[in-house]
Amino acid sequence: MSGLQxxxxxxxxxxxxxxxxxxVLSYFPAxxxxxLFKVQLAFRRLTEPVLAPIRRFMPRIGGAGMMLDLSPIxxxxxxxxxxxxxx
Numbered sequence: 001m002s003g004l005q006x007x008x009x010x011x012x013x014x015x016x017x018x019x020x021x022x023x024v025l026s027y028f029p030a031x032x033x034x035x036l037f038k039v040q041l042a043f044r045r046l047t048e049p050v051l052a053p054i055r056r057f058m059p060r061i062g063g064a065g066m067m068l069d070l071s072p073i074x075x076x077x078x079x080x081x082x083x084x085x086x087x
Contacts, residue, residue, distance in 0.1 A: 009086050012079050015046075019079075022047045023072050050075050 022043040030037035054071040061068045 005086050009083060012083055012086075015050075016076060016079055018043055018046050019051075019072050019075055047072075047075075 022040075025036070025040045025043060028036060028040075030040055051069075051071040054074050055069065058070055058074060061070060
């Protein structure tokens with residue numbers, strides 16, 4: 001069972017990095033024909049299945065042109081919560 005636990009732990013840790021990458025890359029505007037845009041799109045496609053349901057329950061915070069999406073923070077906390085018994 002430790003092999004399966006190790007695999008799950010590794011996959012979740014990689015997913016954490018993808019979520020963080022999505023957040024960081026969201027601060028950089030990219031032209032649709034650039035490599036950066038393709039990376040942003042790939043990261044969004046990987047994270048949206050997890051982040052979209054969280055967004056339905058957590059509205060964005062802010063106003064006056066500055067909206068904060070807290071769904072990545074919630075997802076990271078949930079992943080850490082899942083990792084606790086695996087370690």
